[in-house]
Amino acid sequence: xSSLPTIFVSLAAYRDALLSTTVINAQQRAKHPERIVFGIxxxxxxxxxxxxxxxxxxxxxxxxxxxxxYSRGACWARSIAQSLMQDEDYFLQVDxxxxxxxxxxxxxxxxxxELEQYHPKPVISVYPHSFTEDKEQDxxxxxxxxxxxxxxxxxxxxxxxxxxxxxxxxxxxxxxEIPSPCHGFLISAGFLFGPRTMVQDVPYDPHMYFQGEEPxxxxxxxxxxxxxxxxxxxxxxxxxDRKDKVRIWDDRFLEKHRPIKWHQLxxxxxxxxxxxxxxxPLGCYGLGTTRSLQDYSDFCHIDYTNKKLGPRATTGDxxxxxxxxxxxxxxxIQHETxxxxxxxxxxxxxxxxxxxxxxxxxxxxxxxxxxxxxxxQTRSSRRRNPTxxxxxxQPTERNTT
Numbered sequence: 006x007s008s009l010p011t012i013f014v015s016l017a018a019y020r021d022a023l024l025s026t027t028v029i030n031a032q033q034r035a036k037h038p039e040r041i042v043f044g045i046x047x048x049x050x051x052x053x054x055x056x057x058x059x060x061x062x063x064x065x066x067x068x069x070x071x072x073x074x075y076s077r078g079a080c081w082a083r084s085i086a087q088s089l090m091q092d093e094d095y096f097l098q099v100d101x102x103x104x105x106x107x108x109x110x111x112x113x114x115x116x117x118x119e120l121e122q123y124h125p126k127p128v129i130s131v132y133p134h135s136f137t138e139d140k141e142q143d144x145x146x147x148x149x150x151x152x153x154x155x156x157x158x159x160x161x162x163x164x165x166x167x168x169x170x171x172x173x174x175x176x177x178x179x180x181x182e183i184p185s186p187c188h189g190f191l192i193s194a195g196f197l198f199g200p201r202t203m204v205q206d207v208p209y210d211p212h213m214y215f216q217g218e219e220p221x222x223x224x225x226x227x228x229x230x231x232x233x234x235x236x237x238x239x240x241x242x243x244x245x246d247r248k249d250k251v252r253i254w255d256d257r258f259l260e261k262h263r264p265i266k267w268h269q270l271x272x273x274x275x276x277x278x279x280x281x282x283x284x285x286p287l288g289c290y291g292l293g294t295t296r297s298l299q300d301y302s303d304f305c306h307i308d309y310t311n312k313k314l315g316p317r318a319t320t321g322d323x324x325x326x327x328x329x330x331x332x333x334x335x336x337x338i339q340h341e342t343x344x345x346x347x348x349x350x351x352x353x354x355x356x357x358x359x360x361x362x363x364x365x366x367x368x369x370x371x372x373x374x375x376x377x378x379x380x381x382q383t384r385s386s387r388r389r390n391p392t393x394x395x396x397x398x399q400p401t402e403r404n405t406t
Contacts, residue, residue, distance in 0.1 A: 009037050009040045010040065010094040010095060010114055011040045011041075011042060011092075011093040011094050011095070012040060012041050012042070012093060012094070012095045012096075012097055012110055012113070012114070013042050013043075013044060013089075013090040013091075013093035013095070013096050013097065013201075014031060014041060014042070014043045014044065014097045014098075014099065015044050015083065015086045015087050015089075015090070015096065015097065015098040015099075016028070016043060016044065016045045016046070016086055016098075016099065016100075016101050017045075017046045017048075017079065017082035017083045017085070017086045017101065018045065018046070018047050018048065018049065018054065018055070018082075018101035019048045019049070019073060019076060019079075019082070019101075020048065020049045020050075020053060020054060020073055021049070021054055021101040021102055022054050023101060023102040023244065024045070024047065024049075024054050024055050024101045024102075025054065025055050025056065025059075026102075026104075026144065027099070027100075027101050027102060027103045027104070028043055028045070028055075028060070028066070029060075030103075030104050030105050031043075031099075031103075031105050031109070032062055032065075034105040034106065034107050034108070034109055035105075035108070035109060035110045036107075036108040036109075036110055036111045037110055037111070038062070039065075040110065041065060041110065042065050042066075042067070042091075042093055043065060043066045043067065043068075044067045044086050044087070044088075044089030044090055045066060045067070045068045045069070045086065045089075046069050046070075046071075046082050046083075046085045046086040046089075047068065047069065047070040047071075048070075048071055048072075048073045048075075048076040048082060049070065049072075049073055050072060050073065051070070055068075055070075067089040069085065069086075069089070074263055075263075076263075077211070077214075077265065077270055078213070078214040078215060078267070078270050078271075078274070079194075079214065079215045079218060080209060080210060080211055080212070080213035080214060080215070080218050080274075081211040081212075081213075081214075083098065083194070083209045084208065084209040084210070084211035085211075086098075087204055087208065087209050090201070090204055092201075093201060094200070094201060095113070095114065095117070095198065095199065095200060095201065096197075096198070096199055096200070096201055096203055096204050097113065097197070097198045098194065098195075098196070098197040098198075099133075099195060099196055099241055099243075100194075100195045100243060100244075102243065102244040103133065103195070103241055103242060103243055103244070104136050104146060104148065104241070104242040105240055105241060105242070106240035106241075106242075108240075109240035109241070112238055112240045113129070113198050113240065116129060116186065116236060116238065117129060117198065117199070117200070119186075120186060120232075120234060120329065121200075123329065123330050124232045125230075126199075126200070126202065126203075126229075126230050126231040126232060127199065127200075127231070127232055127234055128192070128197065128198070128199035128203060128226055128231050128232065128233050128234065129186070129196075129197075129198045129199065129233075129234050129235075129236055130157075130189070130191075130192035130193050130196060130197045130198065130233060130234075130235075131155040131156075131157065131177070131189075131193055131196060131235050131236060131239050132155055132157065132175075132177035132193045132195065132196070132243070133193070133195055133196045133239055133241035133242055133243040134148065134149060134150050134151055134239060134241070134242045134243070135148075135149045135242060135243060135244070135245050136148045136149065136242040136243070136244060137149070137244070137246060138244065148242050149242075151179045152179060152181060152237075153179040153180050153181035153182075153183065153237055154179065154180050154181075154183040154184070154185045154186075154187055154235055154236065154237040154325075155177050155178070155179055155235055155236070155237065155239060156177070156178050156179075156180055156183060156187065156189065156235045156321055156325050157175045157176070157177060157178075157189060157190075157191040157192070157193060157235065158175065158176055158178055158191070158318070158319055158320065158321050159173055159174070159175060159176075159191070159307065159314060159318040159319050160174050160175070160176050160319070161319045162174070165312075165314055166312035166313070166314075171217075171275070171278060171279060171282070172216050172217045172220060172278065173191070173220040173307060173318075175191045175193075175219060175220075177193075180325070183235075183325050183326065184328065184329070185235070185236045185237035185238065186234040186235065186236045186329045187234065187235050187236075187324075187325045187326070187327075187329055188232065188233070188234060188235075188324050188325060188327055188329060188333045189233040189234055189235040189321075189324070189325065190223060190227070190233060190301075190304060190305035190307070190318075190324060191219065191220065191223050191233070192219055192222055192223045192226065192233060193219065194218050194219050194222070195241075195243050196239060196241045196243075197222075199231070203226070203231065206229050206231075206293070207222070207225050207226050207229050207231070207293075208289055208290070209222075210222075210225075210277070210287075210290040212273065212274065212277045212290070213274045213277060213278070214267070214270045214271045214273070214274035215271070215274075216271065216274070216275075217274055217275065217277075217278040220278075220307075221277075221278055221281055221282075224281070224282070224292065224298075224301060224309075225281075225290075225291075225292060225293065227293075227296055227300075227301050227304070228292040228293035228294070228295060228296045228297065228298070228300070228301065229292075229293030229295055229296075230293060230295035230296060234329060235325065282298070282309035282310075283309075283310075284298055298310055300334070302315075304324070304333070304334055305317055305318055305324060306318040
């Protein structure tokens with residue numbers, strides 16, 4: 006393996022025909038493919054979407070597959086994929102329907118290396134650019150690239166915090182006048198890049214389902230002392246138009262065979278999110294102790310305690326316009342270990358919280374005692390339903406317009 010920094014690419018796929026395309030494209034377009042390691046958790050039937058033996062770089066792939074009827078949601082799958090990380094230097098999470106720019110690995114490493122000069126715990130996350138499929142020709146794609154820095158802001162929606170609507174939904178806005186990188190406060194699960202300590206300190210919560218994934222992870226990262234950054238040089242492209250693709254919540258043919266239905270898992274995730282935002286202890290999946298819920302509210306005006314949104318949440322003012330070399334946090338929480346000094350050198354890096362369970366390192370990832378992976382069984386009568394159906398009651402795709 007190269008002496009260059011290594012990158013672990015985490016992929017969780019659900020019956021995704023583009024999984025192989027994503028893996029091959031990432032490997033072929035890396036400037037240093039020898040430093041890339043893939044961790045794949047594939048929820049599909051045997052050889053439905055992925056052929057490991059056909060990959061000439063299969064020694065760089067850690068692969069687990071289960072029949073899709075046993076799936077328990079996106080976050081559960083991402084948690085297992087993340088657990089395949091070992092001693093790689095950086096962690097990259099993308100969706101299993103992604104494409105890459107040439108030399109994407111060098112772009113990401115150089116960007117985060119620059120940020121690490123000023124911040125001990127930087128994380129880069131934006132909504133990727135889009136690509137579309139040619140409907141007439143297989144394996145032909147069209148990339149669309151947005152200009153300007155991609156910033157994630159909260160949708161100005163009066164339904165937030167009313168009734169059962171407790172999640173914060175983000176929108177991607179491209180701003181030419183904003184320098185890159187710039188400070189942020191929300192993350193995109195389809196493009197998340199950071200140091201390996203991020204996996205150790207803030208492991209993916211398998212008890213979440215889909216909705217609430219991004220705001221809960223952003224809050225946990227912030228309270229553990231990580232600074233989120235938006236960029237204009239995102240080298241990742243995402244297939245947003247997936248109306249004709251099968252997804253776990255509308256895979257009706259398999260849903261009737263699941264031991265736990267998607268709406269039950271979604272309900273549990275909503276309860277989980279409520280506990281998190283009320284600072285209920287959740288072990289290694291809870292909030293950090295470096296910063297508080299109130300600190301997050303003061304920073305970005307998302308106030309989970311009082312169920313309110315302030316103007317900064319929807320505009321990003323006084324956050325995204327602050328130079329990345331500076332600290333955007335309110336003065337009272339600008340701790341020595343969290344912000345740069347005036348010479349551009351980072352302060353002493355925070356040590357892991359005392360009392361953290363010893364099994365939270367990347368090589369022994371906690372999956373939760375209530376979420377075992379069932380032993381695969383042959384279900385010849387439960388094979389794929391080639392025509393997925395959709396209803397309006399299922400989780401909605403994230404807004405990236």
